[in-house]
Amino acid sequence: EVQLVESGGGLIQPGGSLRLSCTVSGFAVKSAYMTWVRQAPGKGLEAVSVIFVNGNTYYADSVKGRFTISSDSSRNTLSLQMNSLRVDDTAVYYCAKNRGNTAIETWGQGALVSVSS
């Protein structure tokens, strides 16, 4: 069974850094396209970063230069390093497994990141 479990969320001050991890089971993390999707309180969904099977990475303009996505085959985990955090980065962050790279077929339960002074 495919499972995605996020960890690392919490309260952080503006300008700070946080690293989210997603422990994957049921498949090899490097065998799939993986996406981080966030949802601000009461708002819609926003894909912030994707990592391809070939290791290429892409980012939404809103996080480019601040966030870094990576995967680790030895731990079978997906990570999102978030630097220079802003108040508007406050959201639930979902780890997600893509269907190819054209849809999201499996979602984690989400990790809440709150950026506030």
Place this chain on the structure above:
Amino acid sequence: QSALTQPRSVSGSPGQSVTISCTATSSDVGSYDYVSWYQQHPGKVPKLMIYEVTKRPSGVPDRFSGSKSGNTASLTISGLQAEDEADYYCCSYTSGYILVFGGGTTVTVL
């Protein structure tokens, strides 16, 4: 502003059909037949309902159907049921390789 525009809300009575539109505001997004739809109940994780415009994952009722004409994709729910009350998001592949979501539509069952 999202590259995909959805109505804020639609409503219908049980048994009726409702259709949610999703219009691409850029030709880039509108040129792909890689539209997916997600259902999200309050406080819950999104669920894939339709992918590649018309395909249903295993387990999704056939009351849910997708289509696309030009730059507008649509999700139709036939035989509306109380459990269909939720937020629905369309999503598309883009030339920037990252998926883009619409703003979401709240479906209310009257």
